Amino acid sequence: MPDAGPAPASGGRYAGRSAASAVATIASVARVTLQTIADEVGVSRMTVSNAFNRPDQLSAAMRAKILATADRLGYTGPDPTARALVRGSSGAIGVLLTDDLAYGFRDGVATDFLAAVADELGPTGLSLTLLSSEGRDGVVPARDVAVDGVLVFSCSLDSTARDWLVKRGLPLVLVDQEPDPGFASVGIDDYHGARLAAQHLVDLGHRHVGILISGGSPGTVGRLADPRREAEGWKYVSRQRLAGFLDVLEAAGAEAVAHHVAEHGDHAAAEQAREILGANPRPTALLCYSDVLAAGALRAAEDMGLAVPDDVSVVGFDDNPLATRVRPELTTVRQDAYAKGTAAARALTEALRTAQDGEPAEPVEVVLPTELVVRESSGPAPG
Amino acid sequence: MPDAGPAPASGGRYAGRSAASAVATIASVARVTLQTIADEVGVSRMTVSNAFNRPDQLSAAMRAKILATADRLGYTGPDPTARALVRGSSGAIGVLLTDDLAYGFRDGVATDFLAAVADELGPTGLSLTLLSSEGRDGVVPARDVAVDGVLVFSCSLDSTARDWLVKRGLPLVLVDQEPDPGFASVGIDDYHGARLAAQHLVDLGHRHVGILISGGSPGTVGRLADPRREAEGWKYVSRQRLAGFLDVLEAAGAEAVAHHVAEHGDHAAAEQAREILGANPRPTALLCYSDVLAAGALRAAEDMGLAVPDDVSVVGFDDNPLATRVRPELTTVRQDAYAKGTAAARALTEALRTAQDGEPAEPVEVVLPTELVVRESSGPAPG
């Protein structure tokens, strides 16, 4: 009676379903669906659906009755997955990060960026799904998770994950990636910013500069024999920044010694910094790919008994919150990660809209400015 | 010919589908599905599915041919949504945050917690979906987004969002919430930690202490006439910490003046701190619900020309990374947000497993310890 009794209107098909369902969910209450409510109230499944999605399509009384029944039976409303299947959209947008998901919560630049994305997305009702670029256990998030569009934020060089996203034909926004005519892209003027940093050192009289960079092939560690050549396959941002450093240094006739840091962390950076600073003659300044690496350089200098900036100048990049937490405070190149996030989120919602409307629409290409911020870690070349 | 030609095996049903599909996706290429590949290769849809999911269920040659065709036609593999529907799981777990999603990227405690969750989830291949507790535009993430389980991390008092999750019957882990026998819960020993903080001040001779707290009803601002009573409807953590403060203070015969801060931010906290410190006689110490509020208190003291800790002591809670960034560094109660995240993620994956197996399994209840960390912001009561 609890199930079969009050459902005279349901066809054999649905009766069959109920039975199957009851068998399928052993030991648990048979799942409540639109049909359950429909059977109970004695209307069609469609009317129940309308009660939830189109209040104006049925009488207020009918709707109230349906909603009450739904509530009594513990029905929470249309199943998100089923709805997503038929509607063709999931209500979530993805952010493709590195294989280390937690990076998005640890790095100051990433959190600023993501906070902006979250702020921008909130009002739209879209949720944010973090995708790691490398899924184990056979599942590849970029291929197997339902999202309506993705912000490709930071991914490894050989980004299989990114390739999957492209193949899936999802609306994409490339953030800090090599611009691709097919997609919207948002980034900062890395090349110019790098030039500013290098020029700053040149202006201070430095003619022998060490460069600490990461973002190259995973295998690479230590001094680069021919930085320009080796950088060819690197991450876009790394290539841009390196090029900016080198162009200015070379034009000024300064000697540049570039070391590649295996992973983007202060620990690894300190190690390379020690190598660079151990040379004779010692470079008078260190130009770093990021503030994170610069923080490592600072530690190395301290360990070696070198005063910053008196013995050696250190310049970072990003103006990570970290930059003002270390001592001395870092001279760096400022980027507005929050603005980048806002722009990226907007570009994606825009892409989502045009994808839905079928309009082709030229993808935007945003390049945010960078700016030199002189603090305490840089000074005139010694001697 | 491109579609109808090489598909003699497909029944009328599928021919019909193709046509409908072609009409549906106006101006865009008809979507490639399992059926498209099946028609092209001349096998059944099921065989194609097996090629992707069960390599051992078909000949290597057949599989290779299918995969090649799929690749040629730009098929990326089974649609995540359709697969989720039929499998009953989406591959993503949710985190319910406040209505301000970005909070998860801004607050030090939240980022530590989430980083741990991300670290723990990575290897499982599950993705992380951030759910805001308040969705506008008619969509309620907690009700409308497909997830397999949720970490209820931080939600407003009247959490409708949380109620939806419960109704949906999703596996849940309550973090920093009032433990509920039906769900696993993870939290810290807030009450004990609060006692430690209060006792520290009592031991230093303070007998007139201001309390800065948040987490009560949104309307409440300013001094609380009867803190214990008013706190009855508050957030669990706030209630616990307040109780700890009060119990110790009262037992020591100290006078306590509690002010409620409208929102959890240093700005609002500074305002209340100014009020408390403007009283005559002035409290000799401030006990704060969090380091964020304590940072506000520090600013207020500075603005009023009061020296910390000489004129007034300030004690925080959480040992937020922020605690050592302010001057003077905060005496606080340390909690291990990362450990909390790890425990929560484990509890959820465990809950997911038992939910799937149908085993009832007693939900865990984890309470992590707290510890007093004495730094520079607390000292002997003046006078």
Next chain:
DNA sequence: CTGAAAGCGCTAACAC
């Protein structure tokens, strides 16, 4: 205002 039909794209089960 309500309902019947037709599928969204896929997979578990079982038959051949």
Next chain:
DNA sequence: GTGTTAGCGCTTTCAG
């Protein structure tokens, strides 16, 4: 090995 049957839970026509 491969195909058939029978749906997962829902919404979009389009009739009444």
